[in-house]
Amino acid sequence: MGVSTKAIIRKGTTLKEISDVLSEKYKEVQIISTHSVEYFIITFLDGDKRRGLNVFTYNTEDEDIDGVRLSLGMWGDSVEIMKYILNVFGGYIDENDCDDEGYYSVNI
Numbered sequence: 001m002g003v004s005t006k007a008i009i010r011k012g013t014t015l016k017e018i019s020d021v022l023s024e025k026y027k028e029v030q031i032i033s034t035h036s037v038e039y040f041i042i043t044f045l046d047g048d049k050r051r052g053l054n055v056f057t058y059n060t061e062d063e064d065i066d067g068v069r070l071s072l073g074m075w076g077d078s079v080e081i082m083k084y085i086l087n088v089f090g091g092y093i094d095e096n097d098c099d100d101e102g103y104y105s106v107n108i
Contacts, residue, residue, distance in 0.1 A: 005078040008067040009091035
């Protein structure tokens with residue numbers, strides 16, 4: 001299990017809305033379906049690195065915040081990428097899911 005940067009954005013945000021926002025700053029944005037109707041991956045180029053943003057449209061039992069969940073491997077610009085998304089949609093970020101710090105709000 002790797003270290004991730006996680007975010008929760010407002011409930012009801014669509015994949016297209018997230019993809020459109022990423023397309024304003026990043027290249028080659030694609031939505032990829034998975035085995036679940038509640039889990040998708042949005043890939044994009046961050047410079048010359050291909051990144052994969054995991055998007056979950058359901059709540060997990062360990063979180064009290066309702067919304068669309070995002071997860072991105074914590075390396076490179078992961079925190080900046082999540083804050084870019086949060087500046088548009090508002091929500092909460094956990095910069096490092098393996099430390100003792102929890103979620104804090106951005107643009108609520």
